[in-house]
Amino acid sequence: MARAVLALGLVMASLAGAVAQGSGSPSTGADPGAVALTDVPGDPARGRAIVADRRKGLCLLCHSGPIPEERFMGNLAPALDGAGRRWSAAELRARLIDASRLNPETIMPPYFRTEGFERMAPALRGRTILTAQEIEDVVAYLASLKE
Numbered sequence: 001m002a003r004a005v006l007a008l009g010l011v012m013a014s015l016a017g018a019v020a021q022g023s024g025s026p027s028t029g030a031d032p033g034a035v036a037l038t039d040v041p042g043d044p045a046r047g048r049a050i051v052a053d054r055r056k057g058l059c060l061l062c063h064s065g066p067i068p069e070e071r072f073m074g075n076l077a078p079a080l081d082g083a084g085r086r087w088s089a090a091e092l093r094a095r096l097i098d099a100s101r102l103n104p105e106t107i108m109p110p111y112f113r114t115e116g117f118e119r120m121a122p123a124l125r126g127r128t129i130l131t132a133q134e135i136e137d138v139v140a141y142l143a144s145l146k147e
Contacts, residue, residue: 033089033090033091033092033093033094033095033096033097034090034094036093036136037093037112037132037133037135037136038132038133038136040133040136041136041140042133042135042136042137042138042139042140042141043137043140044137044140044141044143044144045141046134046137046141047134047136047137047138047139047140047141047142048067048141050130050134050137050138050141051065051067051080051138051141051142052067052069052070056130056134057111057129057130057138058109059080059138060072060073060074061074062074062075062076062077062107062108063076063077063078063079063080064079064080064081065079065080065081065145066080066081066145076107077107077108080142080145081145081147082145082146082147083142083143083145084142084143084144084145084146085145085146085147087142088143089139089140089143092138092139092142092143093135093136093139095108096111096112096130096135096138096139097110097111097112097113097135098110098111098112098113109129110129111128111129111130111135112128112129112130112132112135113128114126114127114128
C-alpha cells in the first residue's frame with residue numbers, strides 16, 4: 001500500500017509541476033504513465049464497463065470501440081479497436097492521466113488530474129474523474145484490445 005501511495009504522489013507531483021510550468025510535453029518531468037497507480041492489477045472486465053458507461057468515463061462520446069451493445073459511439077477521437085496493439089500500457093495510462101501532456105490541443109479530459117482547471121464546480125475540486133484503480137482497469141481493458 002505504501003508503494004502505491006508513493007507512486008501516486010510521484011505522479012501527482014509530476015503532473016502538478018507540468019501544469020504549473022504550463023507545459024504539455026512529457027519530457028518536462030517523469031513519465032506519468034510509466035508506473036502503475038496501484039499495486040492491484042487492472043481488471044479488463046471492469047475497465048470495459050467503465051469505457052461503456054456513459055455516466056462514468058464518457059469514452060464513447062468521442063471514441064468508438066468493440067462494444068457492440070452500445071449504440072451511437074463518437075468519431076471525434078481514435079477508435080479503441082486495436083488500442084493495445086498501437087500503444088503500450090504506459091502510453092495508455094499517460095493518456096488517461098492527462099492527455100494534454102502529450103498533445104496540448106487535445107479535447108480528451110484529464111481523468112487523473114486535480115489542478116490547473118479554469119472552471120470547476122466547488123463540489124468537484126480536488127477530485128479526479130476516475131480513481132487510480134479505475135485508471136488501471138481501463139488500461140487493462142484497452143491493452144487487451146489487440147485487433
